[in-house]
Structures are given as structure tokens and as C-alpha cells.
Amino acid sequence: MNDRTGPQSVSQQGLPVLGEPRPERADARRNRLKVLEAADRLFAELGVKNVSLDAIAAAAGVGKGTVFRRFGDRAGLAVALLDEREQELQAKILTGPPPLGPGAPAVERVTAFLDAYLDLLDRHVELFMDSENASDGARYRIGSYRLWHRHIAILVEEARPELDADYTAHVILAPLAADLHNALRTEGFDLARMQSGMRAVAAAVLGPQLQAEA
Amino acid sequence: MNDRTGPQSVSQQGLPVLGEPRPERADARRNRLKVLEAADRLFAELGVKNVSLDAIAAAAGVGKGTVFRRFGDRAGLAVALLDEREQELQAKILTGPPPLGPGAPAVERVTAFLDAYLDLLDRHVELFMDSENASDGARYRIGSYRLWHRHIAILVEEARPELDADYTAHVILAPLAADLHNALRTEGFDLARMQSGMRAVAAAVLGPQLQAEA
DNA sequence: GGGCCGAGCGGACTACAGTCCGTCTTATGA
């Protein structure tokens, strides 16, 4: 959903109709799939950071320009590859069972989200790094970040209405940056430690006055 | 402080003596100053992100290789330029008056640090972005980050010994990432809002059970 | 089926970070 969708369709009068993207042309679709498949394979074989976009274009049998037109930049390609996994999590949050989905108290929903996100992040750090760092501020412009942010902000508002929910949500998401996660793994922190650390922080920020055990 | 200092000096027996860096050679010093001065000027004139290292080398009248040998990479140059400002803050923390310096309760010291750091960050966002993002994980390897981290970790340990101080310190520093700060400014958040938001979070994480006002 | 036109294609091109290595400068000590 972050690949660039086609241009708007055009009404019979020749006016552009917003919200009705013209369907993807057959050659475009073919190439999109070839690129994604080649990227997936090369990333797995050689490691994300050892694969250039030229190499992907070559392996996919398309021109470099094609890759860029479709995905915008390196981050866009990474986002497209992560998209499926992230959508699973998004679905669970929006319509799944509690505590990830609606129904549980705010602290528990935030905690469940942090656990699940860190898990996802841990399994795809390299791809996340690409998607977040390829260009300045990329992380905060991606659709999925905006969704996570909105989700957390609503829960902050619910649990602690006296806080600045919008900003606090950014604060809670900040430690989930791929770059930090990667650096900490390198220093020997493991996933479980980070999960329990984040749980403790979330409990302190959103929980009732008496703090939970770390 | 983060420019590469010279090689170790050599004892009379020809053995390298650790911890006694041979003094900087005169030509090296000359060039270092020329580069820093040129960088400072060009950054101010054109904006950090519009200046290439080639341009700096040219303006300084030195070869490109010289810039890289001395500063390592783009991040290293940014760090060198920030160094003086950061050292001021470091000094205030280590030996200045409370609440920034020793003597005040942990929450207050953390709060004072966050205020001061955000202030510094706000005044030099572009340079900070360069120093943190030029290479993967650069932020976490810089000496000053390690110092901030140690400082916060000690205070966390003091205020809330049941928390994982080491990890929690990283969590507290994460929202100070230059990239995020920049993105939020773009979205209209101002410095005061971020400062008060961080104060509230710090109070919640480190403070006594009853929360302070946001 | 044929023709039109605009989306899609691809690879040459630019700009920049970072490396390499033959040459030159400086500090030293005799």
C-alpha cells in the first residue's frame, strides 16, 4: 500500500476523479512482482545492506528507473516488503481480540502492542532500518507509523487525559526505532529484556499511581 | 574530542606507549582548523544538508582525503563541530550547580538534563541529524551519547532501583533523536511543548507514585 | 481490428560518500 498506486482515473468528461485510482497496467504489475520477488530473494541471500538497487533491478530483469518510479526510493521498497507483516498486526489491533484488539484497558493494550511490535521489529531489523533511515525523517512519514501513533495517542488520552497524548505517543514509539534496536542487539540486549523494559515504562507512564514490578 | 587524535607516541626503546598520544603535527593542525572553519561557514550559509564534503574540502583548500582521514566521515565532522557546545553541557552536569549538576534528587536532575538537551538539540538540529544519521547506529557510538546514557542510567538506578536502569536510560534518550525532533518541528510542535511533554514522562517514570501535572 | 495517447520503461547521467596509494612535509636526533 505504499507502492505508488496509479494515477487517478479520468471521467468521461476528461476530469480527474479523485479516489478512483486507475487499475494497474499489466506490464506494471508484472514488473512490480518481479522486483519484489528479486528483492526478497537477494535480501535473504546476501543481507539487506549488501544489496544495491542496481543489483535488484538487474536480478529482476528491469531497468533501474522502473524500480524507482514504482517504489520511490530504497525506503519505499523496504516498506512494500514489510507491508504484509505490518498489516497483520494492524488488523489484530483494529479488529482482533483483546488485549491487542479493542476491549482491554489502555495500559494492557499498549503493553500488548509494544510486545508484538518489538517481536516484529526483531525479526526484520534490517528491513526496518532501511525503511526508517533511507531518507531523513522517513520513519515518521510512513503510513504505518502514523497508524501506530494514532493508536497509542488514543490510548494515552484514555488512560491519562492530563498528558499531551499526541506528543507522548511519539515518545512511546521512539524507543522502537530500528536503529536503536539494532544497536542494542549488538551490545547484547535480547528481545525479552527490551520487551520487559518497555512494559515497565509503559506501566509507569500510563498505569495507576502505584507502579508495577519491573 | 572526536577528531582522530594522532598515533601513540613511541618510547625510547621503540615500544608504543599507550595513553600518550604524540602531539598533532603542525600541518595537520593547520588543516584541521581550516576544515572546521570552512564547514562552519558553509553550513551556516547554505544549510547543513546542502553542503557536500567535496565543497568543504575545496573551500578549506585541502584535499578530500584530508577531511576524511581526520574526521572519519560526515558524522565525525558534525560531531567535531558540536563538541564544544556539548562539552559545556557535560561540564554543567558533572560539576555544575544543581539541579543539572550533582546534589538534586534524581527526577529533578533528569528533568533539568532533558530541558537543557532539548534546547541544545533545537538550536542545532541539522548538525545533530548529520552526526546521528550519517551511518547506521552512529548516534549510539558517539562518546557523548555514552556519557548521557551513563548519567541517566545512574539516576534511574537511584530513583527506581527495581527498573532495568541501563535499558530505561536508552528509552529516555530515544525521544531525543534528532530525526524525530526535526520531524515534530515540521509538524508544528514547538520546543516548549516537547520539553513539557518529556518532563511529564520523566516524572511518571522516575517520580513517586503520585504523578505531577503535565 | 486499428489507431491514438498517456502511462510505463530503461539505461545513461549526475552527485556524493568514502577509499587508496604514490608523493610530500614535519619532527627528531645525531
Added chain:
DNA sequence: TCATAAGACGGACTGTAGTCCGCTCGGCCC
């Protein structure tokens, strides 16, 4: 003062991200 070698110099070179634009092909309408 001069010989020497450690180390600094600088610019040509490499590899990659991202742009551009003339050409091609697919969808649509007749």
C-alpha cells in the same frame, strides 16, 4: 644542519542513490 622515517596530503577512483527523457507498449474507443 641534514638524513630519515612516521605520518599527512590530495586527488583520482569506486560504488551507490536517485534523476531524466526519448522510446515503447497496453488500454480504450471507434
